[in-house]
Every structure is written in structure tokens, then in C-alpha cells.
Amino acid sequence: xxxxxxxxxxxxxxxxxxxxxxxxxxxxxxxxxxxxxxxxxxxxxxxxxxxxxxxxxxxxxxxxxxxxxxxxxxxxxxxxxxxxxxxxxxxxxxxxxxxxxxxxxxxxxxxxxxxxxxxxxxxxxxxxxxxxxxxxxxxxxxxxxxxxxxxxxxxxxxxxxxxxxxxxxxxxxxxxxxxxxxxxxxxxxxxxxxxxxxxxxxxxxxxxxxxxxxxxxxxxxxxxxxxxxxxxxxxxxxxxxxxxxxxxxxxxxxxxxxxxxxxxxxxxxxxxxxxxxxxxxxxxxxxxxxxxxxxxxxxxxxxxxxxxxxxxxxxxxxxxxxxxxxxxxxxxxxxxxxxxxxxxxxxxxxxxxxxxxxxxxxxxxxxxxxxxxxxxxxxxxxxxxxxxxxxxxxxxxxxxxxxxxxxxxxxxxxxxxxxxxxxxxxxxxxxxxxxxxxxxxxxxxxxxxxxxxxxxxxxxxxxxxxxxxxxxxxxxxxxxxxxxxxxxxxxxxxxxxxxxxxxxxx
Numbered sequence: 001x002x003x004x005x006x007x008x009x010x011x012x013x014x015x016x017x018x019x020x021x022x023x024x025x026x027x028x029x030x031x032x033x034x035x036x037x038x039x040x041x042x043x044x045x046x047x048x049x050x051x052x053x054x055x056x057x058x059x060x061x062x063x064x065x066x067x068x069x070x071x072x073x074x075x076x077x078x079x080x081x082x083x084x085x086x087x088x089x090x091x092x093x094x095x096x097x098x099x100x101x102x103x104x105x106x107x108x109x110x111x112x113x114x115x116x117x118x119x120x121x122x123x124x125x126x127x128x129x130x131x132x133x134x135x136x137x138x139x140x141x142x143x144x145x146x147x148x149x150x151x152x153x154x155x156x157x158x159x160x161x162x163x164x165x166x167x168x169x170x171x172x173x174x175x176x177x178x179x180x181x182x183x184x185x186x187x188x189x190x191x192x193x194x195x196x197x198x199x200x201x202x203x204x205x206x207x208x209x210x211x212x213x214x215x216x217x218x219x220x221x222x223x224x225x226x227x228x229x230x231x232x233x234x235x236x237x238x239x240x241x242x243x244x245x246x247x248x249x250x251x252x253x254x255x256x257x258x259x260x261x262x263x264x265x266x267x268x269x270x271x272x273x274x275x276x277x278x279x280x281x282x283x284x285x286x287x288x289x290x291x292x293x294x295x296x297x298x299x300x301x302x303x304x305x306x307x308x309x310x311x312x313x314x315x316x317x318x319x320x321x322x323x324x325x326x327x328x329x330x331x332x333x334x335x336x337x338x339x340x341x342x343x344x345x346x347x348x349x350x351x352x353x354x355x356x357x358x359x360x361x362x363x364x365x366x367x368x369x370x371x372x373x374x375x376x377x378x379x380x381x382x383x384x385x386x387x388x389x390x391x392x393x394x395x396x397x398x399x400x401x402x403x404x405x406x407x408x409x410x411x412x413x414x415x416x417x418x419x420x421x422x423x424x425x426x427x428x429x430x431x432x433x434x435x436x437x438x439x440x441x442x443x444x445x446x447x448x449x450x451x452x453x454x455x456x457x458x459x460x461x462x463x464x465x466x467x468x469x470x471x472x473x474x475x476x477x478x479x480x481x482x483x484x485x486x487x488x489x490x491x492x493x494x495x496x497x498x499x500x501x502x503x504x505x506x
Contacts, residue, residue, distance in 0.1 A: 095389020165312015176301020
């Protein structure tokens with residue numbers, strides 16, 4: 001798999017992949033492990049995969065765990081909400097940490113801090129302790145933000161959607177893989193001689209160990225930026241240390257980030273919800289065996305192997321032809337179709353039809369996740385981490401609200417909850433219509449003809465004249481130059497002066 005873009009300047013041959021003026025790779029070689037770009041890619045998705053496995057290790061074993069701990073339907077629902085609620089603020093904090101300290105230290109630190117919660121699951125003895133270990137384990141899902149930040153720091157605009165989509169998609173595979181892994185590990189341990197109420201506890205040592213090892217791999221082999229780690233670059237004077245207050249301010253005051261947080265709540269948030277309920281849904285509604293229900297449930301998460309990466313690829317393809325407006329139209333269309341198929345899933349009554357519709361639904365809703373992070377890297381250069389964290393946190397907020405409203409307690413049956421969830425997806429996708437970039441336009445209108453805005457105007461507006469006088473804006477200036485591909489067919493070869501003055505407000 002190879003996607004390439006044109007390099008406008010000649011760069012010294014110091015990287016395995018061709019790069020742009022920021023040393024971001026302009027090609028994406030899926031099966032390469034070349035440092036630093038592709039190595040960062042593989043470290044990011046593997047570590048995120050391990051966190052997904054840990055966070056959703058409990059749902060496929062719930063029929064056993066609920067008997068052992070005497071869990072009620074409300075206990076199970078609350079634990080499911082807890083597993084995704086902790087990451088809401090953790091993702092926002094992770095975005096800020098990436099901006100200030102780099103994705104390498106930020107992600108490895110969080111993984112190591114949350115690994116003990118996975119180990120402690122094996123000693124849970126009550127509904128409260130079960131809820132707490134799921135809550136703290138769920139913090140690890142914030143590594144999604146560091147993965148997306150890392151990819152946006154390593155890959156150039158024309159391929160960043162693909163890199164983000166594949167890294168997140170393959171990481172999300174953990175949600176499906178754990179539906180297969182945990183019942184299998186449980187069965188092996190039980191067959192060796194452990195009773196079932198002991199076997200499920202021992203099984204949790206596998207995802208815990210996997211998560212721990214992935215953190216050490218990041219620390220040993222990872223690198224924050226193409227040119228090195230944050231600390232070394234700051235010490236050498238090649239990277240200025242930014243102010244937290246300014247980074248945070250420019251992130252939270254950009255309305256585009258809030259809209260993407262909402263819409264992401266009803267693609268990725270729905271995916272998290274389904275990961276929590278789908279195995280139990282098939283187990284109870286169709287009277288299946290635990291392992292069979294796990295295999296069916298796994299197919300939802302395993303669709304991430306191709307669906308989320310396909311969303312990223314589609315975003316880049318649409319941008320190449322139609323620019324940012326193409327990315328936005330594709331996101332709206334795909335996510336809306338996901339909502340339609342989710343509604344249908346709640347209405348079908350046969351096992352075969354449910355499986356088919358669930359797979360189609362999974363493809364669209366996961367592709368929408370990839371399409372979302374085809375847009376995110378262009379919302380802000382200075383506050384990329386904060387915008388990524390807001391969007392990722394929105395995914396968890398959507399999961400929390402959806403599970404609280406539709407899948408906690410007995411107010412709705414699971415099939416009714418799924419139908420209503422689909423309607424909510426369609427409604428919460430509509431605000432994409434409001435996203436507008438002055439230099440590129442929005443879904444229904446192009447850039448302003450009265451006052452021509454450039455990429456430099458947009459990204460340099462995040463820096464004050466005093467900061468620009470100190471040269472702190474140089475990275476944003478390079479990014480602005482490289483992001484002209486978002487004009488689509490309007491791209492022209494002329495290069496604007498690097499001392500352009502900002503005039504468009506973010």
C-alpha cells in the first residue's frame with residue numbers, strides 16, 4: 001500500500017521516506033518499519049491495540065463474571081459506562097500533554113499508569129470493585145489521542161488521513177480481537193484445571209502484560225518528531241517550548257473542534273457502546289453459546305482492519321480532487337449511512353440478518369471515524385493536541401451518554417436502544433454543515449470571494465505579532481505551505497512569501 005504526493009522542495013536524503021519541508025513523510029508504506037516515520041506508526045497502533053484489548057477484556061466474559069460477582073443489569077451497565085467515561089478528560093489532558101511534552105512520553109506514561117488496573121481486575125470481588133477497575137482501565141483509551149497526534153506529526157497532509165485512519169483502525173481492532181482472545185484464554189485456563197470463577201481472573205494477566213510491554217517498546221524505540229524527541233530539540237534550541245495557556249486557549253476557542261467532538265461522539269462513541277453490549281446482546285437475544293456470541297461480536301471490531309483505514313484513504317482521495325470540502329462531504333455522507341444501518345440493526349429479528357446488517361453498520365461507522373481524523377489535523381497547527389484531545393474526548397462523551405440513556409437499567413430493550421442510537425447518529429452528524437475554513441470553504445460554499453484568505457492567514461492567526469517577532473511561528477508557516485493541497489484542484493504552484501501577515505480569524 002503506497003500513497004504519495006509531490007515534493008515541492010529538494011530535501012537532504014536523511015530519511016527512508018521522501019519528506020516535505022517539515023520532514024513529514026509524503027508517502028505511506030504500510031509494511032515498512034523504517035525509522036522514524038513508519039516505526040512511530042507501528043508503535044502507535046500496537047500500543048493503542050493493547051489498550052483496547054485491556055479496556056474491553058471484560059465484556060466477552062460477562063456471562064461468567066456476572067455470576068461470580070452477582071452483577072445486576074444495572075451493575076453491568078454502570079461498569080460499561082465507567083469504562084469509557086474516565087477517558088473523557090484523560091483524552092483532553094493527553095492532547096495537551098502531547099503538545100507540551102511529545103506523544104512518546106505522554107502515551108508511555110499513561111499506559112504504565114493504567115496497567116495496574118488491568119492486573120487488579122483479577123482480584124475484583126464486588127460490583128463496586130469491578131466498576132472501579134473498569135473505570136481506571138478505560139483511561140488507557142486516551143492513547144488514541146497520542147496515536148493520532150503522532151501520525152499528524154510524522155505524515156504530510158496528502159497522506160495524513162491514511163496514516164491516522166490505519167493507525168486508529170488497527171488499534172481499534174483490539175475491541176474485536178479481545179472478543180476472541182479472552183474467551184479463548186479463559187477456555188485454555190479452565191481446561192488446564194482451573195474452575196471457571198478462577199479462570200476468568202487469571203485470564204486478565206494476558207492483556208495486562210501486553211499493555212505493559214507496549215509502553216516499554218514506545219520508550220525504547222519511539223521518537224516524537226522526524227527530527228528527534230521534544231526534550232532534545234528544545235535543549236538544542238531547534239524547538240521552542242510553547243506556553244500551556246496559549247496552546248489550550250487556541251484549541252478550546254476553535255469552534256470546529258467542538259463540532260468534530262460532537263460528531264465523533266456518534267461514530268467512535270457508538271463503536272465503544274457496541275463493543276460493550278454486542279456480545280451480551282447476541283448471547284441473550286438468540287440464546288447462543290458464549291464463544292459463538294464472542295465470535296459474532298468480534299466481527300464488529302475486526303472490521304476496523306479495513307473500514308477505518310478506508311475512511312482515511314477516502315478522506316485523502318476526496319481532498320486530492322475536491323479539497324477540504326470533499327473531506328467534509330464524505331464524512332457527513334458516510335456517518336449518516338452508518339446511522340441508517342444502526343437503526344435497521346435494531347429492527348431485524350433473525351440471527352443471519354442481524355449479523356449482516358451489523359457488519360455493514362460497522363464498516364460505515366468505523367469509516368466515519370477515519371474520515372473525522374482526516375479533517376482534525378487541519379483545524380489547528382499550534383493546538384493540534386488539544387483539538388485531537390477534544391475530538392477524542394467527544395467520542396467518549398458520546399459513548400457515556402448513549403449507554404446511560406439507552407443501555408443502563410431496563411428502560412429500553414437492547415434492540416430498541418440500538419434503533420434509537422441510529423437515529424441519534426443521523427441527527428448529531430448534521431452540524432458538519434457548519435464547519436467552514438476561510439481559505440478552503442465549507443460543504444455548501446467555497447472560500448470568501450470578497451476577502452481572499454490564505455493558509456498563512458489562518459494558521460498564523462494563532463500567533464501574536466510579538467511571538468512572530470521571536471520566530472515562534474515558523475513551524476506553522478511551513479505547515480501552511482504544505483497544507484495548500486486542501487484546495488483540491490485549485491492548488492497552484494506559486495509559493496506565498498514566508499512573511500505573510502495574518503488577517504483571518506480562527
